[in-house]
Amino acid sequence: MRQITIAVDSFKGSLSSYDVACAAEQGILNVLPHCKVKKISIADGGEGTAQALISTLRGEWREVRVHDPLMRPIMARYGVVDKGRTAIIEMASASGLTLLRAEERNPLLTTTYGTGEMIADAVRRGARHLLIGIGGSATNDAGMGMLEALGYRFYDCKGHVVAGCGARLERVATVDASGAMPELKECRLEVACDVKNPLYGPQGAAHIFAPQKGASPSVVERLDEGLKNFASVVNPTAAEAEGAGAAGGLGYALQAVLGARLRAGIDMVLDAMHFDQIISGSDLVITGEGRIDYQTVMGKAPSGVLQRATKQGIPVVAIGGSVEESEAVQRSGFAAILPVVSGPMTLERAMQEDVAARGVSRTVEQIVRLLNLNSKDNE
Numbered sequence: 001m002r003q004i005t006i007a008v009d010s011f012k013g014s015l016s017s018y019d020v021a022c023a024a025e026q027g028i029l030n031v032l033p034h035c036k037v038k039k040i041s042i043a044d045g046g047e048g049t050a051q052a053l054i055s056t057l058r059g060e061w062r063e064v065r066v067h068d069p070l071m072r073p074i075m076a077r078y079g080v081v082d083k084g085r086t087a088i089i090e091m092a093s094a095s096g097l098t099l100l101r102a103e104e105r106n107p108l109l110t111t112t113y114g115t116g117e118m119i120a121d122a123v124r125r126g127a128r129h130l131l132i133g134i135g136g137s138a139t140n141d142a143g144m145g146m147l148e149a150l151g152y153r154f155y156d157c158k159g160h161v162v163a164g165c166g167a168r169l170e171r172v173a174t175v176d177a178s179g180a181m182p183e184l185k186e187c188r189l190e191v192a193c194d195v196k197n198p199l200y201g202p203q204g205a206a207h208i209f210a211p212q213k214g215a216s217p218s219v220v221e222r223l224d225e226g227l228k229n230f231a232s233v234v235n236p237t238a239a240e241a242e243g244a245g246a247a248g249g250l251g252y253a254l255q256a257v258l259g260a261r262l263r264a265g266i267d268m269v270l271d272a273m274h275f276d277q278i279i280s281g282s283d284l285v286i287t288g289e290g291r292i293d294y295q296t297v298m299g300k301a302p303s304g305v306l307q308r309a310t311k312q313g314i315p316v317v318a319i320g321g322s323v324e325e326s327e328a329v330q331r332s333g334f335a336a337i338l339p340v341v342s343g344p345m346t347l348e349r350a351m352q353e354d355v356a357a358r359g360v361s362r363t364v365e366q367i368v369r370l371l372n373l374n375s376k377d378n379e
Contacts, residue, residue, distance in 0.1 A: 045192025045265015143253020291330025
């Protein structure tokens with residue numbers, strides 16, 4: 001084997017995708033010291049997406065002062081690549097659930113205003129292609145706060161300005177786009193979204209996702225009515241679009257107002273890094289994540305890698321901190337799926353950085369030894 005590509009997601013709570021890739025590289029070089037190894041950090045559009053793209057595309061971070069879900073000033077950051085022309089934004093950095101204490105979670109009060117501030121900053125500084133991850137939200141405001149930060153204004157039936165948050169969706173009677181940033185018309189937005197839910201209704205943003213953000217049953221009903229009202233004012237037909245209910249309705253605003261394209265997260269990431277070109281000519285691709293289970297084969301990062309590599313006839317081996325013994329996993333198409341844990345141990349020990357790194361390196365070394373022996377036998 002002359003070229004091997006390592007394209008791995010992080011082992012959450014243990015190793016970053018870069019650390020996994022470095023450990024895997026060491027395992028390869030222990031067997032094939034002259035092999036060309038390509039290391040790629042990947043993600044599926046959720047947490048770690050910006051870091052993966054910045055690492056692979058050699059971008060940089062930008063920090064910006066924004067407002068958190070309860071409108072408190074915080075510092076957030078987003079990535080830029082391609083000389084600042086492309087921005088990579090994770091909405092959780094400004095509007096995420098992890099920014100709030102458990103007792104602060106209330107989707108009636110939370111807003112996506114900070115996400116809008118990140119978008120506005122990127123656009124003002126020259127970005128015209130925006131890659132946006134919308135996982136981990138604390139909000140259910142249909143993107144009203146984001147739009148407010150971008151210059152849109154909302155009014156109630158008496159002509160009073162309505163600020164964006166879940167509780168005020170029910171009051172919106174008109175929207176004024178005259179103050180929206182004109183540069184937005186020049187922008188192309190791609191959104192990583194693996195959620196298919198509509199904006200409102202039994203499968204909508206409030207009923208399905210608001211309870212985990214702190215909503216009681218009565219609050220869920222109020223939010224759902226608010227989403228329905230907001231859509232009737234802004235764009236009624238777009239409320240049924242796939243993904244409109246993602247991130248508390250942020251998917252709706254991004255599509256209906258900003259013209260964004262919602263895509264499977266892993267496809268957005270792999271296309272952005274020109275993955276098909278990177279793996280071209282590889283004899284083997286090694287992928288993986290912290291746990292490989294039925295979810296892995298339903299659109300997570302390793303499955304995206306598998307699909308791309310298979311099209312080029314490149315075998316793919318998957319490694320994981322743990323591997324579920326399910327029919328879906330075993331029939332997924334990987335040449336092999338191997339856990340990196342060497343034997344019985346506590347979860348705490350298995351997740352220690354040095355233990356996990358040694359496990360990755362040792363497992364990959366054994367994979368390469370076996371495949372290298374097999375290739376020699378076939379010569």
